[in-house]
Amino acid sequence: MDSDRDKIIKTYADHVYPGKVEFYQKYDIVLVPEKREGCKISDINGKTFYNCHCNGGVFNLGHRNKEIISAVTRAMETYDIGNHHLISKPKADLAKMIAATLPEGLNQVVYGVSGGEAIDLAIKLARGITRKKNIISAKGGYHGHTGFALATGDKKFKEKFKPVPKGFKQIRFNRVEEIKKAVCPDTAAVILETIPATMGIVTPDKHYLKAVQEICRENKSLLILDEVQTGFGRTGKLWGFENYDVTPDMVVLGKGMSGGIYPVSATVYNEKYKNFLKENPFLHISTYGGSEIGCIAAMKVMEISQKKQFLDHVLSLEKFFKQRLELLGAAYPDLGLKVRGKGLMMGLEFKDEMTSLFLIKILFDNGIYVVYSGNDPKVIQFLPVLNMSKIEANDILSIIETSFKTMSG
Ligand SMILES: Cc1ncc(COP(=O)(O)O)c(C=O)c1O
Incomplete structure (x- = not known):
């Protein structure tokens, strides 16, 4: 019997965007968000993801900011x-x-x-x-x-x-x-x-x-x-x-x-x-x-x-992410990672499109949601929530490290 999730996916495919559903099913990256709070979204099946794309900035302040x-x-x-x-x-x-x-x-x-x-x-x-x-x-x-x-x-x-x-x-x-x-x-x-x-x-x-x-x-x-x-x-x-x-x-x-x-x-x-x-x-x-x-x-x-404390936090997270991502890039040179951007608007460029697409899938399986740049798919758009804690940032980096390891191995 179809689960509630299957029914939602089917109704969405029947009446909203069949092509999108086909695309996500083909790459096995189907996400049907239900609960959302701060920097996390949970699929209706309970699996939780860090939202590291934030819909291009819509969720700068996290989901359902109080x-x-x-x-x-x-x-x-x-x-x-x-x-x-x-x-x-x-x-x-x-x-x-x-x-x-x-x-x-x-x-x-x-x-x-x-x-x-x-x-x-x-x-x-x-x-x-x-x-x-x-x-x-x-x-x-x-x-x-x-x-x-x-x-x-x-x-x-x-x-x-x-x-x-x-x-x-x-x-x-x-x-x-x-x-x-x-x-x-x-x-x-x-x-x-x-x-x-x-x-x-x-x-x-x-x-x-x-x-x-x-x-x-x-x-x-x-x-x-x-x-x-x-x-x-x-x-x-x-x-x-x-x-x-x-x-x-x-x-x-x-x-x-x-x-x-x-x-x-x-x-x-x-x-x-x-x-x-x-x-x-x-x-x-x-x-x-x-x-x-x-x-x-x-x-x-x-x-x-516009608060200084908020903007300083963004800059300190930028430093934290950039330093660690660059270290990870050096530890896994076969991925060809180059980190760029300003603040928490970051592009993670990989050696080719296949690498970034595979990584998006591995990151997805490990609980991070990101997308690639539409006009340059070898670049993953990394736009995490701006007001996340260092603990959350650290957790995200650990998931990225695990994913790099899987990809590399
Ligand atoms: C830089 C930029 N400008 C404009 C737009 C269009 O915004 P909307 O989708 O709200 O029409 C987007 C959407 O992704 C964007 O990224």
Whole structure:
């Protein structure tokens, strides 16, 4: 007789995503989460996993973070989704809070539901503000699967949906000369992830983003930084771009902003450009964008994530993980491990795709959930929960060591 778990898997395959179920069954990595708390999720069959991907940052503060839950629960006595036509206290308060943490002028906040929606708006704004059409993004980068966001991405994601919007061009990340050639007075904006995740957690060279900013200024083009994954403390700074001496014209926020509890995203742009939406206030609308409950969750996220003690903890975990992972890499040289990243946004690059895929399966069997980088599968995205204890981090490292041993042996 089918267990409850089998029934869920079958119903999911019948009505939601048959292809995903087939994929997970093929590699024997089926996970049906039930209980979740802090840095752990448990399958309905009782097997527990450390979540070391965190859905790209959604669970930065762990699963079912108690402070977020109590803020949201309290808020539900007064608030609901809100009405996007009307003026809203939670929306106003959150915008003020976000603006206070960003460089001067970056204080205009438009809310969305998802990262892709916020990226779409950033591109709409760039075109509307500059009255130019061309958008430049990075090959292998990823900004979402909605309209304009999809157009910034790689061919494999968009060719089945042709015709995609025109005016999009991709360049290689970290090549100053290449972007210099590509950006011209016709360019409305350059959009980059501060640390491209799907590309394989590729950190920008020291002066790259600053150089891109200058190239944008010379051409009166806007620089949009996608902080959907790098935001909210992931890199050890509240905003990832603070590591790179760069001031964007717009930033896009998502994932971790939700506190893992209520979806919300934002496009934040410089007040220099506020006339465009001021003159056209109904040109962009999102019914659920910046729902009031989501704003309450995000305010709690902001409160927690900007504390020095919290960010110091992220940096100390970074050091702890990096040192131990590098030692493990040296102890198992046949895996060809290279560790990179900033803060707890880490890429574990292995010698080839087979090695990383096998390891994902072994780690899964041993109780760690991770995924590979969609555009570079030899890199495992290692994004553990930011507020875990050293004991938990140590436990994760022991599981990784056991898994390396199995893989090597
Ligand atoms: C860097 C980045 N930008 C944008 C998005 C799109 O966000 P969403 O899936 O919420 O639309 C993602 C999603 O993975 C992302 O990783």
